[in-house]
Amino acid sequence: MSELLSVTVDDRQVEVPKGTGLVEAAQAAGIEIPVFCYEPRLGPPVGACRMCLVEIEGMPKLQAGCTLTVADGMAIKTSATSAKAAEGQEATLEFILVNHPLDCPVCDKGGECPLQDLTFRYGPGNTRMSFSKLTFDKPIPVSPLIALDRERCILCYRCTRFSEDVAEDGQLIARNRGAHTEIATFEDEPYRSPFSGNVVELCPVGALTSTLYRFDARPWEIQNVPTVCTGCAVGCNTSATIREGKVKRILSRNHPEIDRGWLCDKGRFSYPHLRAEDRITSPLRRGRKGLEATSWDEALDEAETMLRESRGSIVTAFSGSETIEIAYALGRLLRGGLDAHSAVLPEATSDALEAFRMPLSAIGEAGLVVVVGDDPVVERAPIVDLWIKEARRRDAEIVVYSPTGSETTAPGAGAEICRELASGKSRVANALRGAERAVLVWSGPGGGGGARIAELAHALGFADKPGCGAFHLPAASNPRGVALAWAVAADADETNPEPIELLIVSGDDAASNPDVRALAELANRVLVVTMFHELAGGWADLILPATAALERDGTSMNLEGRVQRLRRAVPPPCPDELAWISKLAARFDVGLAPHAMGVFAEVGEHLFKDLTPEDLGPHAPLPARHAYVAPEPATTPAPVEDGVEGLRLHRYRPLFSGPAVERVPELGFQRPDRDVELSVADAEARGIANGDVVLVSSNGTSAELRARVNRKLVAGVARIADEHAGDLHPSVQVVKA
Ligand code: SF4
Numbered sequence: 001m002s003e004l005l006s007v008t009v010d011d012r013q014v015e016v017p018k019g020t021g022l023v024e025a026a027q028a029a030g031i032e033i034p035v036f037c038y039e040p041r042l043g044p045p046v047g048a049c050r051m052c053l054v055e056i057e058g059m060p061k062l063q064a065g066c067t068l069t070v071a072d073g074m075a076i077k078t079s080a081t082s083a084k085a086a087e088g089q090e091a092t093l094e095f096i097l098v099n100h101p102l103d104c105p106v107c108d109k110g111g112e113c114p115l116q117d118l119t120f121r122y123g124p125g126n127t128r129m130s131f132s133k134l135t136f137d138k139p140i141p142v143s144p145l146i147a148l149d150r151e152r153c154i155l156c157y158r159c160t161r162f163s164e165d166v167a168e169d170g171q172l173i174a175r176n177r178g179a180h181t182e183i184a185t186f187e188d189e190p191y192r193s194p195f196s197g198n199v200v201e202l203c204p205v206g207a208l209t210s211t212l213y214r215f216d217a218r219p220w221e222i223q224n225v226p227t228v229c230t231g232c233a234v235g236c237n238t239s240a241t242i243r244e245g246k247v248k249r250i251l252s253r254n255h256p257e258i259d260r261g262w263l264c265d266k267g268r269f270s271y272p273h274l275r276a277e278d279r280i281t282s283p284l285r286r287g288r289k290g291l292e293a294t295s296w297d298e299a300l301d302e303a304e305t306m307l308r309e310s311r312g313s314i315v316t317a318f319s320g321s322e323t324i325e326i327a328y329a330l331g332r333l334l335r336g337g338l339d340a341h342s343a344v345l346p347e348a349t350s351d352a353l354e355a356f357r358m359p360l361s362a363i364g365e366a367g368l369v370v371v372v373g374d375d376p377v378v379e380r381a382p383i384v385d386l387w388i389k390e391a392r393r394r395d396a397e398i399v400v401y402s403p404t405g406s407e408t409t410a411p412g413a414g415a416e417i418c419r420e421l422a423s424g425k426s427r428v429a430n431a432l433r434g435a436e437r438a439v440l441v442w443s444g445p446g447g448g449g450g451a452r453i454a455e456l457a458h459a460l461g462f463a464d465k466p467g468c469g470a471f472h473l474p475a476a477s478n479p480r481g482v483a484l485a486w487a488v489a490a491d492a493d494e495t496n497p498e499p500i501e502l503l504i505v506s507g508d509d510a511a512s513n514p515d516v517r518a519l520a521e522l523a524n525r526v527l528v529v530t531m532f533h534e535l536a537g538g539w540a541d542l543i544l545p546a547t548a549a550l551e552r553d554g555t556s557m558n559l560e561g562r563v564q565r566l567r568r569a570v571p572p573p574c575p576d577e578l579a580w581i582s583k584l585a586a587r588f589d590v591g592l593a594p595h596a597m598g599v600f601a602e603v604g605e606h607l608f609k610d611l612t613p614e615d616l617g618p619h620a621p622l623p624a625r626h627a628y629v630a631p632e633p634a635t636t637p638a639p640v641e642d643g644v645e646g647l648r649l650h651r652y653r654p655l656f657s658g659p660a661v662e663r664v665p666e667l668g669f670q671r672p673d674r675d676v677e678l679s680v681a682d683a684e685a686r687g688i689a690n691g692d693v694v695l696v697s698s699n700g701t702s703a704e705l706r707a708r709v710n711r712k713l714v715a716g717v718a719r720i721a722d723e724h725a726g727d728l729h730p731s732v733q734v735v736k737a
């Protein structure tokens with residue numbers, strides 16, 4: 001335990017560990033030292049704003065409290081007891097306000113603004129300035145998502161420090177000097193970073209605002225509903241701001257072990273898809289003239305008929321983003337109420353990882369992080385990327401085995417790398433074996449990632465090392481929760497029916513998955529639960545409208561294996577899944593609660609015996625590690641056919657993709673360009689330069705894309721985002737168009 005130091009803040013004495021900052025020491029004494037620029041999550045203090053002035057016994061001048069740590073016996077006087085400190089803070093505020101426009105009535109920050117609040121508590125009651133204030137063009141577009149009202153900026157540098165030191169994108173800069181300093185983007189390019197929205201939340205004034213929220217609500221008209229993001233498997237804790245039954249913005253709710261208060265732009269800005277024009281709100285049934293609107297009663301009659309006629313020959317394709325309750329309810333209806341049949345999940349996960357469980361924050365404290373898998377971590381689980389960056393800043397060694405990693409590998413080599421690390425004598429294998437704080441991460445599709453990384457962790461003896469753990473980054477937000485809930489819903493055998501009489505497609509990700517669509521072609525009938533007509537209009541026999549995560553109550557299991565609670569932020573425009581599944585189940589004599597907490601009580605009996613809904617909020621705990629259970633042995637992946645002089649196609653699913661992102665025009669600039677990435681060697685061999693238009697082709701199908709020469713990419717590989725790869729096959733030819 002670290003040494004305790006005794007300090008006095010105003011008239012209160014407290015003991016705090018050595019190294020504690022003055023702001024925290026005052027907090028421990030129940031006293032506020034006001035701050036603007038101070039934000040420990042951004043790294044060391046910069047002392048930019050001088051709002052935190054305090055008087056310290058023995059020091060002749062006022063000190064910026066945020067820049068100091070306590071010393072034993074230190075006596076600190078805040079403005080509450082020091083007239084000098086009060087005068088200093090008042091002068092600071094007067095100075096900050098010299099050019100601040102005081103347009104609070106029309107400022108989005110008004111009503112929840114630290115500058116307003118601190119001026120009210122510590123500032124001068126009137127102004128001595130009668131000259132004109134500085135003005136600028138406004139708003140300045142930082143990107144399609146963020147606007148800058150430059151005259152409101154108080155130069156606290158929170159935004160630039162986030163960009164430089166947390167996201168490490170280096171795109172926000174402070175240019176010019178002294179009174180002319182201003183915040184801008186590098187070379188005035190749009191701020192394009194997966195994490196850009198965090199600067200809006202960090203800005204202590206209304207200088208950086210979200211274009212999606214601007215002028216849309218006043219703080220006294222809104223409610224904040226605590227929920228959890230299901231944009232990926234991280235499960236960031238969020239607050240949904242609601243006004244008049246509509247989601248107006250998403251803010252972070254800082255779970256220190258999961259997200260540390262950061263969100264990615266997909267989680268923060270994709271909520272407008274709830275009100276997309278092509279959203280389905282009532283069922284559609286295929287008739288003589290194609291899909292026709294039908295009533296819920298008729299749709300449930302139709303669904304019942306489909307289920308009865310297909311008994312024993314039904315396949316369910318999940319998105320992996322359903323709540324645990326929806327997956328369980330479907331399992332009770334389909335596995336319990338009807339004969340056994342099978343489910344398709346987007347990606348296999350593994351229970352074996354429970355032996356190596358740790359909070360995501362442990363990545364930031366690791367001394368060695370080894371990432372295996374083809375996909376960039378940021379595309380699968382953005383916040384994990386931030387934790388890895390934090391580890392690197394703390395001098396951790398980061399080793400990445402991927403086509404663009406520090407150890408370049410061919411696509412699909414992950415399982416082989418795991419075997420080598422488990423049995424080999426390489427430097428990395430030895431370092432992993434000897435480490436006390438090491439983390440393994442699997443970031444890629446296929447290869448049974450969760451199981452393979454668990455086997456490696458087991459071979460390295462991680463189960464007995466609390467500082468060592470392993471994570472699998474699945475493509476969906478809740479695949480383990482869905483698989484577990486489905487499995488415990490009924491005691492039934494799984495079969496793979498052939499032919500498939502009925503395919504049930506659950507959710508938008510399943511409906512837009514090419515493998516599921518291929519399965520639909522084999523099925524006699526298809527029932528799709530989706531939010532958008534476009535995703536299934538051409539091939540579904542019956543469409544039931546789906547709800548969005550922000551419209552759902554329920555629970556979800558993130559990639560740590562932590563069960564978290566989703567709360568309905570706004571009512572859905574249609575009956576929710578549990579309402580109609582319970583009605584349908586009743587027709588097959590299966591009793592199901594029509595609401596999430598009723599189903600949770602039932603599924604919890606099987607899955608989480610010690611958990612109650614109260615245990616889950618506001619910050620859900622991480623379950624303890626379980627004993628290691630060896631996973632299923634690996635199946636040998638089919639060899640990839642190599643074409644003559646062909647490049648191996650590596651397609652990946654970008655973070656900014658999918659039906660929700662596609663329906664938010666402001667997110668368009670974050671989506672991947674129509675690029676094919678080539679290694680330097682492959683580009684040179686083909687006479688292709690960066691930016692050239694190229695034809696990528698395979699087996700009679702082709703796509704015209706722009707070449708991007710990636711110095712990190714391994715030779716022999718062409719990398720293309722899924723949405724631009726179309727029907728290209730594993731081996732492609734690339735030629736200059
Ligand atoms: S824009 Fe906001 S966060 Fe950035 S320096 Fe100005 S006040 Fe601070």
Ligand code: SF4
Pocket residue numbers: 229230231232233234235236259262263264265266267268381382383
């Ligand atoms: S990192 Fe994942 S869970 Fe967090 S905000 Fe982004 S999409 Fe949502």
Ligand code: FES
Pocket residue numbers: 034035036037038046047048049050051052053064065066067
């Ligand atoms: S909060 Fe201390 S100088 Fe800004």
